[in-house]
Amino acid sequence: MNTSDQGTGGTPAPKRKDARRNQRTLLEAAAAAFVDAGVEAPVRDIAARAGVGMGTIYRHFPTRADLIIAVYRHQVDACAEAGPALLASSPTPYAALEEWIGLFTDFLVTKHGLAAVLQPDHPQFETLHASFLDRLVPVCDQLLDAAADHGEIRPGYAGIELMRGVGNLCIGAGTDPRYDARRMVALLVAGLRRPAGNSAPAGR
Amino acid sequence: MNTSDQGTGGTPAPKRKDARRNQRTLLEAAAAAFVDAGVEAPVRDIAARAGVGMGTIYRHFPTRADLIIAVYRHQVDACAEAGPALLASSPTPYAALEEWIGLFTDFLVTKHGLAAVLQPDHPQFETLHASFLDRLVPVCDQLLDAAADHGEIRPGYAGIELMRGVGNLCIGAGTDPRYDARRMVALLVAGLRRPAGNSAPAGR
Amino acid sequence: MNTSDQGTGGTPAPKRKDARRNQRTLLEAAAAAFVDAGVEAPVRDIAARAGVGMGTIYRHFPTRADLIIAVYRHQVDACAEAGPALLASSPTPYAALEEWIGLFTDFLVTKHGLAAVLQPDHPQFETLHASFLDRLVPVCDQLLDAAADHGEIRPGYAGIELMRGVGNLCIGAGTDPRYDARRMVALLVAGLRRPAGNSAPAGR
Amino acid sequence: MNTSDQGTGGTPAPKRKDARRNQRTLLEAAAAAFVDAGVEAPVRDIAARAGVGMGTIYRHFPTRADLIIAVYRHQVDACAEAGPALLASSPTPYAALEEWIGLFTDFLVTKHGLAAVLQPDHPQFETLHASFLDRLVPVCDQLLDAAADHGEIRPGYAGIELMRGVGNLCIGAGTDPRYDARRMVALLVAGLRRPAGNSAPAGR
DNA sequence: GATGAATGAGGGTTCATTCAT
DNA sequence: GATGAATGAACCCTCATTCAT
Numbered sequence: 001m002n003t004s005d006q007g008t009g010g011t012p013a014p015k016r017k018d019a020r021r022n023q024r025t026l027l028e029a030a031a032a033a034f035v036d037a038g039v040e041a042p043v044r045d046i047a048a049r050a051g052v053g054m055g056t057i058y059r060h061f062p063t064r065a066d067l068i069i070a071v072y073r074h075q076v077d078a079c080a081e082a083g084p085a086l087l088a089s090s091p092t093p094y095a096a097l098e099e100w101i102g103l104f105t106d107f108l109v110t111k112h113g114l115a116a117v118l119q120p121d122h123p124q125f126e127t128l129h130a131s132f133l134d135r136l137v138p139v140c141d142q143l144l145d146a147a148a149d150h151g152e153i154r155p156g157y158a159g160i161e162l163m164r165g166v167g168n169l170c171i172g173a174g175t176d177p178r179y180d181a182r183r184m185v186a187l188l189v190a191g192l193r194r195p196a197g198n199s200a201p202a203g204r
Numbered sequence: 205m206n207t208s209d210q211g212t213g214g215t216p217a218p219k220r221k222d223a224r225r226n227q228r229t230l231l232e233a234a235a236a237a238f239v240d241a242g243v244e245a246p247v248r249d250i251a252a253r254a255g256v257g258m259g260t261i262y263r264h265f266p267t268r269a270d271l272i273i274a275v276y277r278h279q280v281d282a283c284a285e286a287g288p289a290l291l292a293s294s295p296t297p298y299a300a301l302e303e304w305i306g307l308f309t310d311f312l313v314t315k316h317g318l319a320a321v322l323q324p325d326h327p328q329f330e331t332l333h334a335s336f337l338d339r340l341v342p343v344c345d346q347l348l349d350a351a352a353d354h355g356e357i358r359p360g361y362a363g364i365e366l367m368r369g370v371g372n373l374c375i376g377a378g379t380d381p382r383y384d385a386r387r388m389v390a391l392l393v394a395g396l397r398r399p400a401g402n403s404a405p406a407g408r
Numbered sequence: 409m410n411t412s413d414q415g416t417g418g419t420p421a422p423k424r425k426d427a428r429r430n431q432r433t434l435l436e437a438a439a440a441a442f443v444d445a446g447v448e449a450p451v452r453d454i455a456a457r458a459g460v461g462m463g464t465i466y467r468h469f470p471t472r473a474d475l476i477i478a479v480y481r482h483q484v485d486a487c488a489e490a491g492p493a494l495l496a497s498s499p500t501p502y503a504a505l506e507e508w509i510g511l512f513t514d515f516l517v518t519k520h521g522l523a524a525v526l527q528p529d530h531p532q533f534e535t536l537h538a539s540f541l542d543r544l545v546p547v548c549d550q551l552l553d554a555a556a557d558h559g560e561i562r563p564g565y566a567g568i569e570l571m572r573g574v575g576n577l578c579i580g581a582g583t584d585p586r587y588d589a590r591r592m593v594a595l596l597v598a599g600l601r602r603p604a605g606n607s608a609p610a611g612r
Numbered sequence: 613m614n615t616s617d618q619g620t621g622g623t624p625a626p627k628r629k630d631a632r633r634n635q636r637t638l639l640e641a642a643a644a645a646f647v648d649a650g651v652e653a654p655v656r657d658i659a660a661r662a663g664v665g666m667g668t669i670y671r672h673f674p675t676r677a678d679l680i681i682a683v684y685r686h687q688v689d690a691c692a693e694a695g696p697a698l699l700a701s702s703p704t705p706y707a708a709l710e711e712w713i714g715l716f717t718d719f720l721v722t723k724h725g726l727a728a729v730l731q732p733d734h735p736q737f738e739t740l741h742a743s744f745l746d747r748l749v750p751v752c753d754q755l756l757d758a759a760a761d762h763g764e765i766r767p768g769y770a771g772i773e774l775m776r777g778v779g780n781l782c783i784g785a786g787t788d789p790r791y792d793a794r795r796m797v798a799l800l801v802a803g804l805r806r807p808a809g810n811s812a813p814a815g816r
Numbered sequence: 817g818a819t820g821a822a823t824g825a826g827g828g829t830t831c832a833t834t835c836a837t
Numbered sequence: 838g839a840t841g842a843a844t845g846a847a848c849c850c851t852c853a854t855t856c857a858t
Contacts, residue, residue, distance in 0.1 A: 022818095042852060044820095053819035058854075157391075158382065165388035168372045178362065184369035187361075188388065191395035220837065223842055246827055257844040262829075264842095430839090450831060452841095461840035466833075565799075566790070573796035576780045586770070592777035592800065595769075599803035628858065631821055654848060665823040670850075672821095 023060055026050045030071050039068050039114060065128040072114065075107055076135050083139035093146035094153060098189055100143055101166060104136070105185045108170035137163055144192075153192040162188075227264050230254045234275050239315065243272050269332040279311050280339050287343035297350035298357060302393055304347055305370060308340070309389045312374035341367055348396075357396040366392075431468055434458045438479050442519065447476050473536040483515055484543050491547035501554035502561060506597055508551055509574060512544070513593045516578035545571055552600075561600040570596075635672050638662045642683050647723065651680050677740040687719050688747050695751035705758035706765060710801055712755055713778060716748070717797045720782035749775055756804075765804040774800075 029050030033041035046067075047054040061067035083100055090096035108114055140159030148155040166185050173181035233254030237245035250271075251258045265271035287304050294300035344363030352359040370389050377385035437458030441449040454475075455462040469475035491508055498504035548567030556563040574593050581589035641662030645653035658679075659666045673679035695712050702708035752771030760767040778797050785793035 043854085044852070047820090054854085055819055055856085056817080059817075064853095157387075160382045161384065161388060164376075164380070164383045165373055165391070168375050168388075169369055171372050171375060172368075176368070178364050179368045180365065184365060184372075184392065187369070187395035188392050189395070191391035191393070220840090220842070222836070226842080247829085248827075251845095258829085259831085259845070260843055451833085452831070455841085462833085463835085463841070464839055467838075472832095565795075568790045569792065569796060572784075572788070572791045573781055573799070576783050576796075577777055579780050579783060580776075584776070586772050587776045588773065592773060592780075595777070595803035596796065596800050597803070599799035599801070628819090628821070630857075634821080655850085656848080666850085667824070667852085668822055 022052065022056065026052065026057060026060060027071050030067055034068075034071060034111065034114070039064075063127070065131075068114075068128055069131045072111065072132070075111075076132060079103055079107055080135050080139050083143060087143060087146060092152060093143060093150045094193070097143040097147050097153075097192075098186075100139070101162075101185060101189050102182070104163070105166060105170060105182055108167060109173040109181050133160060133163060147192075151194065154194050157192060162192075226254075226256060226260060230256065230261060230264055231275055234271055235315075238272075238275060243268075267331075269329065269335075272332055273335045276315065276336070279315070280336055283307055283311055284339050284343050287347060291347060291350060296356060297347065297354045298397070301347040301351050301357075301396075302390075304343070305366075305389060305393050306386070308367070309370060309374060309386055312371060313377040313385050337364065337367060351396075356398065358398050361396060366396075430460065430464065434460065434465060434468060435479050438475055442476075442479060447472075471535070473539075476536055477539045480519065480540070483519075484540060487511055487515055488543050488547050491551060495551060495554060500560060501551060501558045502601070505551040505555050505561075505600075506594075508547070509570075509593060509597050510590070512571070513574060513578060513590055516575060517581040517589050541568060541571060555600075560602065562602050565600060570600075634662075634664060634668060638664065638669060638672055639683055642679055643723075646680075646683060651676075675739075677737065677743075680740055681743045684723065684744070687723070688744060691715055691719055692747050692751050695755060699755060699758060704764060705755060705762045706805070709755040709759050709765075709804075710798075712751070713774075713797060713801050714794070716775070717778060717782060717794055720779060721785040721793050745772065745775060759804075764806065766806050769804060774804075 026046075030041075030046050033046045033049055037045065043054050043057055047057055050057075057067070061070060079100075082103055083096075086096040086099050087093060090099060137159040140163055142159075144153070144157055144159055144162065147153045165188055169184045169188065170181045173179070230250070234245075234250050237250045237253055241249065247258050247261055247268075251261050254260075261271070265274060283304075286307055287300075290300040290303050291297060294303060341363040344367055348357070348361055348363055348366065351357045369392055373388045373392065374385045377383065434454075438449075438454050441454045441457055445453065451462050451465055455465055458465075465475070469478060487508075490511055491504075494504040494507050495501060498507060545567040548571055550567075552561070552565055552567055552570065555561045573596055577592045577596065578589045581587065638658070642653075642658050645658045645661055649657065655666050655669055655676075659669050662668075669679070673682060691712075694715055695708075698708040698711050699705060702711060749771040752775055756765070756769055756771055756774065759765045777800055781796045781800065782793045785791065
């Protein structure tokens, strides 16, 4: 596994040292701007925070999706890697699933505005959508399968839908004190549990 | 008691026949525009669809919130009224809850873009938020209470959070065939069920 | 002198009694609106104050100039009529002039925004300009001539320019406590006085 | 000490050569537009005249007040600087005052539409008002004081009111051949003269 | 490479004026 | 005649994106 940033896709790391430093500055500035103004923060603002010109941003990240992906890259990676680890260390697969979904939820909830990005509204965001989910969905699938095999949850649920569901539940988290995204996510995951006896959720 | 639009409040029906017809046209155009472009669809576009000038929209609906509320008014009313009816006709309160949430979900899923509106991001949307939720939350509370009293679900969940959760799950429904909002909503509602024995969802 | 409003021009008085009442209401509403928002007050506002439709205003006063003229008609008339009276009753023609200019100034200063109307900026306002000045300029000329004949002021100043000057000095009166239009008008009129010996104002 | 525009404050000169040229073009276009359409000339028109996009105007002059100030900056400065010079070179302070007011009048008369700006109507124009008057009023005060000390004029008149008065007299100059603003200004200044014997202007 | 100036589409809002009812 | 609904031109302002320096 080489160190150059080629894994799942994304912008290749630039050669020159100063350019690399520049890119890091940029990502930090973007992350900060995203926190304050959402992932749709004006390019000019991000550039200003980073102390660079707007052109520099466009050079490094031709589309906004590229920038967003890069900003959250590391955290997505960390989350992906946590999956197998949790499966190995948790008492049961379901517990691992709960834990892992919790990690993902924390990630989304903390990063204000990110969740909204997983919406396939804007055409440009397909890239983005794919980039995030391609990395995490297999992990989620693995956890779901393990829990299902273990008889803890009803089978037939795909990682992709669970991820999208959790993502959606996290939209707007933190803006309304009466809405606690984590509680709702917990409810969703609880819904997966094999019911005591009857009354399986229909799903239509 | 005349049939004109006096129910719960909102924009009073205009006097003149043509204006009334116009208002209806407007609402239909807006609904269509919302489906295609979300509730932030440009005023100009909505006016063009309706074949009227922009001023006409501003006359009938001074703020965007007024328009949105008016567009969904009837459906929200219908949904609110369905609650008690279902409670009376269903075998158990939980069944009524399931059914009712299904209605709400259908409403949101069909009206693409509406769900995004329940986000308390934009200040203007407080009005809107209130208008929708004030009407439906009490109904949901009633159903939740009944089901809890009946021992079918765990107590302690508020209508507001469930509504928000369901609303969120419906965001972007229909844009991705792999994501079925109704399935996820069903899962969420299933999560409310009193667990057979152990392992209550934590909720943090 | 007959009572029907035909003197200097303007809208002929309508025949029916209710229409005449309507017109009075309109003028009062317009006057009030002009005080609050200047002579450019939105037609809709004036109509609303008068409790009539906008169409009614357009019927009675096809152009804004017509309305403005009508609103100030009586006061302009009164001012015009005061000229000869003052000339007859004042100790000297100059005193009459001072007094009369004072009346005119009071009229303009009180009627916020009117002064700005005497500006020949907007083409439409020629009508207006003429209407006001045609009535008052001869009076002013008469007073100037009398004072000049009496040796109290330097000859060669026309009523039209003095009126315009006074009108201009009244623009914006009342918006800035440091600017007292009446003081400046008094200065202007004082400037007309035949100088003791030397240094006649050049005028370039 | 470089020549770039750092004097009294205002918009800093941009770094790039093309931007600087652009700014000049803009100022000329704005000046021309102001002459034709007043200081409220549409941003689009000014931009079109200058052959630039509207954004360019907003970049250089974020508010309309900034633009207006910049347009008249140099001339206001020149006028301000002329005051002390005239005082030094003129035979008497009153002569200097006459001369200086003449300069100010020429400035206003030539720049049709500027005078209207000194009206404190629109809130935004406070900035503007201040910017112009803060520069010139002290000069005028100095001249008034000198003339008063010299016994040439009656004391008690403030620069601010004289400036406003002159400004007002210049409104609409050049649109009506029968109105010569310079003549009226001369009259106003003549009114300041200590009267031969009696009859001081009242001022109310 | 980096910069940030310039562009201009895009969206909101107001209000004089016309004209169906 | 009176009404007030509808029209749409005219403005304002923002910001993604390009490209000269």
